[in-house]
Amino acid sequence: MTAPSGFSVTSGAPPFFAARIALVFCAPMMVNGIALPFFPVWLETLSMNDSQIGIVLALPMFVRVFTAPLAGILADRIGERAVVLLWSGLLSLATALALFATGSFWPVLLLYxxxxxxxxxxxxxxxxxxLSGVRRWNFDYGKMRLWGSLAFIVSTMTGGWLAGLYGGAMVLPAMAVAFLLTVLGALIVPKIGKPRRPSPITAIATMPADGSLRQRDVQFMLIGASLVSASHAMYYAFSVIHWQKLGFSGTDVGIFWSAGVLAEVILFAFAVQLRRRFSVWSMMIFGSLVAVGRWILFPMEMGFGGYFALQCLHALTFAIMHISVQSRLVERVAEEQEAAAQGLYFFYTGIFTAAATFVSGYAYNWYGVAGFYLMTIVAVAGLVCIIAGRFVAPPAGPQPQSAASGG
Structure with missing residues (x-):
């Protein structure tokens, strides 16, 4: 195998493939950089209570678990996935503009x-x-995806600065601009024709009835890692509201969120070294334990430095978990079930996070920041599942799929 080509020209690939994909990654991550931290702030300006905010944030998560695979199937079958990407950007922009005309719970719930x-x-x-570019022309996925994370940081920092100036009123205009960028991204995305393998999100609807994906240790691992991811639900929904109540500025909030993503990027950069030094089970168990500790500490008032340090733990409560899951799937799941494995991971994470977000709205409404202790319970449940997966896992060694897929 040749070395990854990064952003260099590769024979047979569309012109500037890696650079164009890097720019396309920036657009949705800029949407997320505004929506994740600050959309709940806008909802609060509409005088919604915490329970209503939780419902508005949770329902789209339930819906997308089912709509994303259907769109993926459509994209794989029509022969050019960029077409679905364009329609996704256009319709998302339309809903973002329609939100300007809303101001009450039910219309916002419907449109969001x-x-x-x-x-x-x-x-x-x-x-x-x-990933098609990685398989066909050996591009470096990490170098392309990294720019999306950097765009998220820029978007979050900019959103924090704007929130300090204009409060929640800045959220809808910023989201509309970001969605406009998704349309532009869909126009410049490389056209590569019909995929040779199905997209991972289509596999939820096409998962095989048997095979390596059904192994108990794999199922325990996926459920456990998804629960640990879902334990972040109250953080995503109410951390900014909580920090604002403590008197932190919009710029402070932007720094907190950016610190978490930057720590995540740094950990991804050293992923190979970590994987060589530690087993995936050790990393997952450690990440789960850190998640438990993170949500125990979050309700305590720690000042700017304390919250900054706590945010850096995102590298261990999310990034190290994701790296470990992907590494273990390579070891335990046959190549022909790769897409199904990613689709099932998406499904579990989406369902558990949606449920946790729904519950977190009521927990925050009833108990305030003490509701984060409920997220500790979710993280403990994930830890138990991961330990169970480690207990039933077969001894390390060559796996059945190695001969056919190269391991």
Whole structure:
């Protein structure tokens, strides 16, 4: 195998493939950089209570678990995934503009759920196109995806600065601009024709009835890692609201969120070294334990430095978990079930996170920041599942798929 080509020209690939994909990754991550931290702040300006905010945030998560695979199937079958990407961007922009005309719970719930449905396939399909470039022309996925993380940091920092100036009123205009960028991204994305393998999100609807994906240790691992990911639900929904109540500025909030993503990027950069030094089970168990500790500490008032340090733990509560899951799937799941494995991981994470977000709205409404202790319970449940997976896992050694797929 030749060395990854990064951003260099590769024979047979569309012109500037890697650079174009890097730019396309930036668009949805800029949407997320505004929506994840600050959309709940806008909801609060509409005088919604915490329970209503939880419902508005949770329902689109339930919906996208089912709409993203359907869009993925459509994208794989029509022969050019960029077409679905364009429609996703256009319809998402339309819903973002329609939100300007709303101001009460039910219209916002309807439009934001619709936005979740039409926006759900954008990032997974971008991932699928990028991975096709990796398989066909040996591009470096990490170098392309890194620019999306950097765009998220820029978007979050800019959103924090704007929130300090204009409060929640800045959220809808910023989201509309970001969705406009998704349309532009869909126009410049490389056209590579019909995929040779199905996109991972299509596999939820096409998962085989048997095979290596059904192994108990794999199932325990996927459920456990998804539960640990879902334990972040209250953080995504109410951390900014909580920090603002403590008197932190919009710029402070932007720094907190950016610190978490930057720590995540740094850990990804050293992923290979970590994988060589530690087993995937050790990393997952450690990451789960850190998640438990993170949500125990979060309700305590720690000042700027304390919250900054706590945010850096995101590298261990999310990034190290994701790296470990992907590494273990390579070891335990046959190549022909690769897409199904990624689809099932997406499904578990989406369902558990949606449920945790729904519950977190009521927990925050009833108990305030003490509701984060409920997220500790979710993380403990994930830890138990991962330990169970480690207990039933077969001894390390060559796996059945190695002969056919290269391991």
């Amino acid at each position: 759920t619709l936005q979740g449905a039409v926006y759900s396939p954008y990032l997974p399909i971008t991932d699928a196109i990028a």
